[in-house]
Amino acid sequence: MDNFAKFLSSSCYICSRRKTDVICDRCFNSLIPTSERFSLDIALYKYNETASKILLMSKYPPYNFYILKYLIRRPILDFSFTANTLLCPIPISSLKMFERKFNQADLISTEFAKKLGVSSHEILKRKTDTKPLFSLGKRQRELELEDIFCTTRLGKFLANKFQNIVLVDDLRTTGETLRQAKQALATAGYKDVKSLTLFTT
Numbered sequence: 001m002d003n004f005a006k007f008l009s010s011s012c013y014i015c016s017r018r019k020t021d022v023i024c025d026r027c028f029n030s031l032i033p034t035s036e037r038f039s040l041d042i043a044l045y046k047y048n049e050t051a052s053k054i055l056l057m058s059k060y061p062p063y064n065f066y067i068l069k070y071l072i073r074r075p076i077l078d079f080s081f082t083a084n085t086l087l088c089p090i091p092i093s094s095l096k097m098f099e100r101k102f103n104q105a106d107l108i109s110t111e112f113a114k115k116l117g118v119s120s121h122e123i124l125k126r127k128t129d130t131k132p133l134f135s136l137g138k139r140q141r142e143l144e145l146e147d148i149f150c151t152t153r154l155g156k157f158l159a160n161k162f163q164n165i166v167l168v169d170d171l172r173t174t175g176e177t178l179r180q181a182k183q184a185l186a187t188a189g190y191k192d193v194k195s196l197t198l199f200t201t
């Protein structure tokens with residue numbers, strides 16, 4: 001049975017109760033929407049136990065990333081971007097790409113782009129692979145991520161076309177990954193880069 005067929009089953013992917021949608025209303029309602037919309041960094045939901053389960057299911061076999069898309073499709077978004085906005089997913093390491101065959105930030109970015117009527121394209125690349133970050137403290141994370149991104153050739157070319165760039169990722173924790181990505185884009189001439197994540201701690 002493929003991943004999609006599993007979603008058509010009648011039990012919730014998170015709690016196994018009976019459901020009528022991708023996940024049951026109880027699990028969906030256990031996600032807490034964030035309210036702040038005035039900063040440069042927007043997140044849809046607060047990171048909690050349900051969010052953690054969803055992220056684990058999306059990142060490790062059997063890679064149930066359909067729930068991530070559902071969490072973008074279901075709510076009415078209370079923010080928008082101008083038409084000349086480009087969403088840019090945070091690139092993953094080549095090792096993760098080899099194992100997973102997809103970048104979950106790219107899936108999220110594409111889904112947001114569809115819903116918001118803007119474009120999505122990866123205009124950043126990683127110069128080197130990093131260690132897993134979850135076990136690292138704040139300072140170690142900073143050192144590990146320092147100067148890790150650079151803009152792709154297309155990214156440099158597009159700097160004159162898209163004034164508004166929004167970085168997209170699944171989760172914002174310390175914000176260090178986004179800060180490094182913003183710095184790389186600033187070097188290529190992109191100013192006031194925003195971010196959009198599914199979850200934030």
Ligand SMILES: [Zn+2]
Pocket residue numbers: 012013014015016017023024025026027028
């Ligand atoms: Zn449920």
